Amino acid sequence: QPALTQPASVSGSPGQSITISCTGTSSDVGGYNFVSWYQQLPGKAPKLIIYEVSNRPSGVPDRLSGSKSGNTASLTISGLQAEDEGDYYCVSFTDNSLYAFGTGTKVAVL
Amino acid sequence: VHLEQSGAEVKQPGASVKVSCKASNYNFPTFGISWVRQAPGHGLEWMGWINTYNGYTNYAEKFQDRVTMTTDTSTSTVYMELRSLRSDDAAQYFCARDVQQLGLFYLDYWGQGTLLTVSS
Numbered sequence: 001q002p003a004l005t006q007p008a009s010v011s012g013s014p015g016q017s018i019t020i021s022c023t024g025t026s027s028d029v030g031g032y033n034f035v036s037w038y039q040q041l042p043g044k045a046p047k048l049i050i051y052e053v054s055n056r057p058s059g060v061p062d063r064l065s066g067s068k069s070g071n072t073a074s075l076t077i078s079g080l081q082a083e084d085e086g087d088y089y090c091v092s093f094t095d096n097s098l099y100a101f102g103t104g105t106k107v108a109v110l
Numbered sequence: 111v112h113l114e115q116s117g118a119e120v121k122q123p124g125a126s127v128k129v130s131c132k133a134s135n136y137n138f139p140t141f142g143i144s145w146v147r148q149a150p151g152h153g154l155e156w157m158g159w160i161n162t163y164n165g166y167t168n169y170a171e172k173f174q175d176r177v178t179m180t181t182d183t184s185t186s187t188v189y190m191e192l193r194s195l196r197s198d199d200a201a202q203y204f205c206a207r208d209v210q211q212l213g214l215f216y217l218d219y220w221g222q223g224t225l226l227t228v229s230s
Binding site for chain 1: 144146153154155156159168170204206214215216217218219220221222223
């Protein structure tokens with residue numbers, strides 16, 4: 001299944017807001033509200049931070065938020081902090097009952 | 111919830127590898143397990159999913175001919191076997207708890223990863 005498209009990198013200064021896009025098709029992102037986001041810190045396993053487009057698991061700060069419009073989902077990090085540095089991946093359920101992963105975005109805090 | 115994976119493996123090209131993922135602290139048959147891999151310096155790649163209640167599997171097309179996922183409910187363990195290994199199979203392999211059996215679609219807990227090296 002083709003990968004979902006994310007920007008390779010996004011950066012911001014502490015306190016700023018950044019948004020990571022995740023573009024798919026009507027067969028995945030646009031067709032289902034089953035988009036999730038994962039944070040992967042260096043050398044660690046991924047961690048679920050958003051599920052079903054905009055829901056946060058317990059313990060995830062409300063500075064992180066998700067949304068979707070058409071075939072594009074977005075993750076916004078408000079009040080950027082140094083601890084937010086890492087890689088972020090979107091994932092969507094697809095027509096073939098599979099998962100499509102995003103290409104990944106490296107977040108840098110300047 | 112805890113997912114404990116087996117240790118690092120070194121295999122020759124053409125060989126097979128079997129990685130285990132032992133689950134604890136939740137009702138094992140209620141949640142499936144997905145496998146995701148990550149080659150060095152690359153992104154995450156979904157390999158497939160197993161329903162731990164009935165053993166049903168759904169594999170990504172890329173791996174359909176070479177992967178087998180199995181479940182052992184007596185030990186709350188899922189296994190992922192990858193055959194005919196190639197150099198580009200060298201990666202970190204993660205298992206993750208999958209909520210598909212609940213009619214939802216995300217991976218809420220992850221194992222620590224198992225590093226596979228493929229070298230002659």
